[in-house]
Amino acid sequence: MRSSALTLIPALLLLLCSGQVVAGGSFADGFDYPADATYVGSDSCLDCHEEVADLYAHTPHSVELAPLVPGGNATSCEACHGPGSLHVDDEEVDSIINAEMLRGMDDNQRDDMCLQCHNTQHVGWSGGPHQGTGISCADCHADQIHFKVEAKPANAFRNESEFCIQCHTSQVTDFRLPFRHRVLEDQIMCGDCHDPHNGFPTNTWNGLNETCLGCHTEMAGPFVFEHDGVQSEDCTTCHKPHGSTHDKMLITDGNTLCLQCHYESSFNADDSWELAETNHGGLLINEARCFDCHTEIHGSNVAPSFRDQ
Ligand code: HEC
Ligand code: HEC
Ligand code: HEC
Ligand code: HEC
Ligand code: HEC
Ligand code: HEC
Ligand code: HEC
Ligand code: HEC
Ligand code: HEC
Ligand code: HEC
Known part of the structure; x- marks a missing residue:
């Protein structure tokens, strides 16, 4: 364990990061796990956590595809749970970033968990409509994760507008007015105008x-x-x-x-x-x-x- 006098440092680091992964730092740095743990590769997790691994098997996040955190050593499971060398030997919950620690994440950490790999152009999260709202990636992409969130993923709905409406109930009233874009009639989707990740484009006339x-x-x-x-x-x-x-x-x-x-x-x-x-x-x-x-x-x-x- 890191010394308890140091437990404030991760919180401080997060404040400084303010929603962006700082070069050189990593998502795992925000947690209090054994300092001498190293990355062993997520293949080793399969030995004991087969049920969890199965949930990822058909996604780009699977142990088999081993997506790598850019600029880091972590892949797949270890990207979120941190370095696992000690845990694969002692099988203790405290030797890895465990469920309880992750449940304590604040909004920025929740974003960073995904943004450590997805900080790319098509997810220009900062300045998009959901950044800073408490809604994070996993809330909409529950088909890509193995933990519980409130909202159902897009593929659980008939179309994308219904997916958005599960949370944006008050916008439904707008689309029932006599003169409207026919969203409820499926002729146009929320996503034809809004990108849930990015704001309106700004490189043109307006x-x-x-x-x-x-x-x-x-x-x-x-x-x-x-x-x-x-x-x-x-x-x-x-x-x-x-x-x-x-x-x-x-x-x-x-x-x-x-x-x-x-x-x-x-x-x-x-x-x-x-x-x-x-x-x-x-x-x-x-x-x-x-x-x-x-x-x-x-x-x-x-x-x-x-x-x-
Ligand atoms: C040799 C078997 C074994 C291996 C290998 C192993 N684990 Fe575990 N893991 C366990 C056991 C057993 C527990 C449950 C400990 C308990 O509940 O006291 C556990 C608990 C956990 C927990 C905490 C769950 C909770 O409820 O908080 C996480 C997260 C976890 N493992 C992730 C991993 C990851 C990631 C890897 C690969 C780097 C891995 N494990 C490799 C046996 C293993
Ligand atoms: C994108 C981040 C992420 C990845 C990738 C990930 N986990 Fe987790 N995992 C979490 C979070 C967050 C929780 C706890 C959330 C909660 O309980 O609310 C969790 C919980 C767990 C738990 C305890 C609860 C349970 O489901 O049994 C285990 C064990 C675990 N993960 C193992 C793994 C293994 C093994 C892998 C790789 C196959 C993996 N995780 C990949 C984020 C991740
Ligand atoms: C270790 C790096 C890594 C982490 C962490 C990660 N992803 Fe990914 N993700 C990838 C890669 C690589 C792909 C495949 C290429 C792409 O679409 O960018 C991908 C693809 C996706 C896709 C597209 C799925 C598809 O079938 O096309 C979604 C959605 C996604 N990730 C959501 C998330 C969410 C939500 C989180 C956090 C809970 C997350 N990712 C965390 C690396 C990562
Ligand atoms: C408000 C809901 C919502 C949130 C929040 C959200 N997404 Fe998405 N995302 C969607 C929808 C809708 C799509 C397109 C339909 C689909 O593939 O599920 C999508 C598609 C994607 C894709 C596939 C993109 C492609 O071009 O194929 C990736 C990767 C992705 N999201 C990652 C993320 C990440 C990372 C975050 C957090 C930074 C995030 N999303 C937050 C709703 C959301
Ligand atoms: C998991 C719940 C959830 C889902 C699903 C969701 N949103 Fe949101 N969205 C929110 C919350 C919460 C806010 C911030 C509070 C607000 O303004 O309503 C927000 C904010 C927004 C905003 C900015 C509002 C403003 O005042 O500037 C837009 C635009 C938006 N969402 C569009 C969408 C679209 C389009 C989809 C579907 C692709 C979607 N949302 C799916 C919960 C969600
Ligand atoms: C019944 C027809 C009619 C209505 C109603 C009307 N306009 Fe006009 N407007 C005209 C005509 C005719 C001209 C003269 C220019 C021309 O011949 O094309 C004009 C000229 C203008 C001009 C240009 C002035 C100039 O001389 O360069 C403006 C600005 C204008 N209108 C604004 C308005 C506004 C604002 C309203 C409502 C408060 C309004 N108009 C209502 C017929 C109308
Ligand atoms: C994906 C295509 C699409 C986009 C993007 C779009 N519209 Fe429309 N719009 C339509 C269609 C289709 C209709 C015809 C609706 C009908 O009559 O059923 C329409 C109708 C209208 C009407 C006429 C409504 C009436 O009562 O006759 C106005 C005004 C309008 N749109 C303004 C806008 C504005 C402003 C935006 C941007 C915020 C926008 N539209 C974006 C497709 C689009
Ligand atoms: C025709 C384009 C278009 C469609 C379709 C559309 N929106 Fe919007 N929406 C806008 C514009 C433009 C704004 C105002 C943005 C601004 O002023 O910055 C807006 C504003 C919002 C806001 C901010 C609060 C408010 O009501 O003004 C939310 C939330 C929102 N939209 C959600 C949705 C959802 C959910 C859907 C689908 C059910 C949807 N929108 C469909 C163009 C659209
Ligand atoms: C957001 C501000 C704005 C709104 C709203 C607006 N206008 Fe204008 N309009 C302008 C400006 C600025 C000019 C250019 C004025 C000039 O050249 O003196 C202009 C020019 C005009 C002209 C030509 C005047 C000329 O001198 O040739 C007419 C006619 C006109 N507007 C009518 C309307 C009508 C009718 C409406 C309502 C449907 C309207 N405008 C709404 C800002 C506006
Ligand atoms: C200055 C006010 C004003 C602005 C700004 C404005 N419009 Fe309009 N628009 C109108 C008025 C007034 C009408 C109704 C004209 C009529 O009934 O003859 C209209 C009608 C429309 C219609 C319906 C046309 C039809 O024939 O049914 C569409 C579509 C439309 N506008 C789109 C847009 C788009 C897209 C923008 C932004 C690029 C825009 N409008 C900006 C005033 C405006």
Whole structure:
């Protein structure tokens, strides 16, 4: 055993790591196991823990495939349970990173357990929607692990949206609104817009818009007359992304939609309403909406005022 005076050090190390595996350190360093233990290879675990090994046999984490922690010596079982040289001889629970120690992990350690190998591009965890929420890799990938978590893995559901909804119950209400993306009807999936590991891409015009424009190509332009209110803003300035009570999933069907920005307009005593150069006093009668006339609101090849004539 490491001296008990040193037990605070792992906790301190973790604080410094703050969710990222530090080069040179390892996941195992966060635990209090015998300091003189070394890595022996996970083949040796098979001798006595065949049932556990069987659970991994059909995954990329199996003893047979022996995935190696990049820059370290640990493979498979030892990646999470630490070096096993002493334990394979004495068979003691305290000579290895045991279940009780692992049950005491904090959120960062839970992430690091997987990120020690998966800190790659397709899992850009930091900045993704679940980092720091208490939801960790294993909560969604229970088909890859041999310990209990609350959520069922994706392959236990009919489709990916139902998998997400097991936790995100409050979003279901959005998708029952009259104007919506048809997620509950299987025409589009949560994952068409969200990556559970990564945030919206940021390398383009606007990561969020790029996601929308992947399907709504007709809004992408380029247009002869671009609308700055679309080009320099998120689609969500005007649209609810999940669903809305308003036609076209607008955030409101009133003219406040446009007046968020076009507040240069002013009501005058003589009932004229100047919008830039044009008096809208006579135009905004009978509950006319801005986009009844300015129909090409995402951009136009015809008119700078985004009217279709
Ligand atoms: C020679 C047999 C043997 C070998 C080889 C062996 N173990 Fe064990 N292991 C045991 C026994 C027996 C226990 C249960 C000890 C107890 O409950 O007191 C145990 C307990 C454990 C525990 C703790 C379980 C708990 O309830 O906390 C872990 C984790 C573990 N082994 C992992 C490994 C790993 C990883 C390897 C390979 C590096 C390995 N074992 C190799 C016999 C073995
Ligand atoms: C990705 C990390 C990870 C890998 C890989 C892993 N374990 Fe575990 N193991 C855990 C965690 C976490 C727990 C305890 C969790 C709990 O009980 O809540 C655990 C629990 C155990 C236990 C005690 C409970 C039980 O299921 O009997 C044994 C024994 C064990 N592991 C052996 C192994 C062996 C052998 C391998 C390799 C075939 C292995 N583990 C691979 C993370 C891992
Ligand atoms: C020792 C290194 C290592 C650790 C630790 C590890 N993985 Fe993996 N994992 C791999 C490798 C290697 C692959 C196969 C190549 C790939 O998909 O990146 C893989 C593949 C996967 C896959 C894809 C499965 C498939 O069938 O395509 C999932 C999901 C996954 N790992 C989840 C996890 C989770 C969750 C954890 C933590 C509980 C974890 N991994 C810990 C190395 C590791
Ligand atoms: C909120 C749920 C969720 C969380 C949390 C999560 N994943 Fe995933 N992951 C998924 C879904 C959904 C897929 C795609 C469907 C599938 O293959 O299961 C996936 C796919 C993967 C794959 C296969 C990727 C590929 O390109 O084939 C790997 C590897 C993976 N996840 C690793 C991780 C790791 C590591 C973590 C933690 C850092 C993590 N996941 C956290 C839901 C999640
Ligand atoms: C195991 C439960 C669980 C599963 C499964 C799950 N999530 Fe989450 N998710 C959470 C929790 C908890 C949060 C943080 C609290 C919140 O914002 O709801 C979160 C946060 C998010 C956020 C960020 C919310 C914000 O306010 O910024 C998005 C987006 C998200 N999840 C999408 C998904 C998608 C897409 C899936 C399916 C691939 C999924 N989640 C599966 C539990 C889960
Ligand atoms: C058409 C694209 C799209 C689909 C499909 C979609 N989302 Fe979203 N979702 C978004 C956008 C855009 C946001 C707002 C993000 C922002 O403003 O940063 C969002 C926000 C969220 C949030 C944050 C809280 C909230 O409600 O605003 C959660 C959680 C979430 N989505 C989960 C889900 C789940 C679960 C599904 C599937 C059942 C899903 N989303 C389907 C685009 C989508
Ligand atoms: C996020 C802010 C924003 C929102 C919301 C917005 N716009 Fe704009 N709009 C602009 C900006 C910025 C310009 C460029 C102004 C300029 O060139 O003077 C512009 C230009 C225009 C023009 C062309 C003006 C000209 O002088 O040629 C029209 C017409 C217009 N918007 C109508 C609308 C309508 C109708 C709506 C509601 C559906 C709307 N806008 C919502 C920011 C916005
Ligand atoms: C300035 C407000 C505004 C912004 C920003 C905006 N839209 Fe719209 N969008 C509208 C209005 C208003 C309508 C309804 C037009 C109508 O009914 O004639 C609409 C309609 C739509 C429609 C339905 C078209 C149809 O013919 O049924 C789609 C799809 C759409 N928008 C996608 C997007 C996407 C994608 C983005 C981001 C690139 C975006 N919108 C940004 C105001 C906006
Ligand atoms: C995977 C493809 C896909 C993505 C990504 C996508 N949409 Fe859609 N969107 C659709 C489809 C399909 C419809 C038609 C829905 C229907 O009528 O059943 C639609 C309809 C719409 C409508 C019109 C709704 C109505 O009431 O007529 C708007 C507005 C819209 N999407 C905005 C967005 C925004 C904003 C985003 C990004 C947050 C986005 N979409 C991302 C596929 C997509
Ligand atoms: C009944 C039709 C109608 C309605 C409703 C309407 N407009 Fe206009 N708008 C016009 C016409 C006509 C012009 C003059 C430009 C042209 O001839 O194309 C114009 C011009 C504009 C211009 C450009 C001003 C300039 O002279 O360069 C802006 C900005 C504008 N409108 C915003 C709005 C906003 C915001 C609303 C809602 C509060 C709105 N419009 C409602 C018909 C309308």
